Amino acid sequence: GAGVSQSPSNKVTEKGKDVELRCDPISGHTALYWYRQSLGQGLEFLIYFQGNSAPDKSGLPSDRFSAERTGGSVSTLTIQRTQQEDSAVYLCASSLAWQGAFENEQYFGPGTRLTVT
Amino acid sequence: AQSVTQLGSHVSVSEGALVLLRCNYSSSVPPYLFWYVQYPNQGLQLLLKYTTGATLVKGINGFEAEFKKSETSFHLTKPSAHMSDAAEYFCAVSSGAQKLVFGQGTRLTINP
Numbered sequence: 001g002a003g004v005s006q007s008p009s010n011k012v013t014e015k016g017k018d019v020e021l022r023c024d025p026i027s028g029h030t031a032l033y034w035y036r037q038s039l040g041q042g043l044e045f046l047i048y049f050q051g052n053s054a055p056d057k058s059g060l061p062s063d064r065f066s067a068e069r070t071g072g073s074v075s076t077l078t079i080q081r082t083q084q085e086d087s088a089v090y091l092c093a094s095s096l097a098w099q100g101a102f103e104n105e106q107y108f109g110p111g112t113r114l115t116v117t
Numbered sequence: 118a119q120s121v122t123q124l125g126s127h128v129s130v131s132e133g134a135l136v137l138l139r140c141n142y143s144s145s146v147p148p149y150l151f152w153y154v155q156y157p158n159q160g161l162q163l164l165l166k167y168t169t170g171a172t173l174v175k176g177i178n179g180f181e182a183e184f185k186k187s188e189t190s191f192h193l194t195k196p197s198a199h200m201s202d203a204a205e206y207f208c209a210v211s212s213g214a215q216k217l218v219f220g221q222g223t224r225l226t227i228n229p
Contacts, residue, residue, distance in 0.1 A: 033216065045218070050215070056215070058216075059216065108160035
């Protein structure tokens with residue numbers, strides 16, 4: 001597609017339920033990132049996938065959060081047993097492979113707004 | 118560890134006036150620096166970036182920023198504000214680790 005797409009655009013769920021958020025990166029982009037944007041915490045890095053390398057999970061806030069990337073393309077972010085503090089906008093971004101000193105631009109999707117009631 | 122501080126969560130200027138959004142960073146390695154803009158209910162769009170080379174970087178929509186290592190700053194400017202510039206602006210820093218570390222954002226309001 002022309003850009004990064006995310007689905008759903010909005011998700012309302014009850015506390016304790018599991019949710020899955022989907023990201024379709026730009027075709028050909030080997031790097032994929034998840035960020036979270038919330039009122040209290042601003043924009044936070046969650047996880048990063050690069051090709052076939054092990055993902056960088058250093059930003060995941062708890063073991064309730066996990067992500068996978070199938071076939072080097074689509075990614076799913078899963079939040080188990082959702083809590084109210086998980087309410088935020090979840091942003092996905094993709095970029096070309098890192099090329100030494102020149103970091104490639106990250107292209108962001110429109111985000112998924114998650115509300116936990 | 119890297120961090121970014123944006124001075125002023127809200128900035129208001131008149132249409133046609135100078136826009137100045139301040140960003141200071143902390144990094145133990147040579148940084149890559151970015152400014153992103155976010156319009157309501159949209160994702161982030163890159164305005165400009167500094168990687169290496171010329172310290173004055175020009176971006177889209179008439180914005181530019183200057184990397185000043187001695188001041189650890191990367192302030193964003195635009196000579197003449199337009200109503201369409203109203204948005205939230207984020208400064209970010211990265212190293213070779215790929216992930217972006219963002220500032221808290223500055224909401225820019227343009228007064229007619």
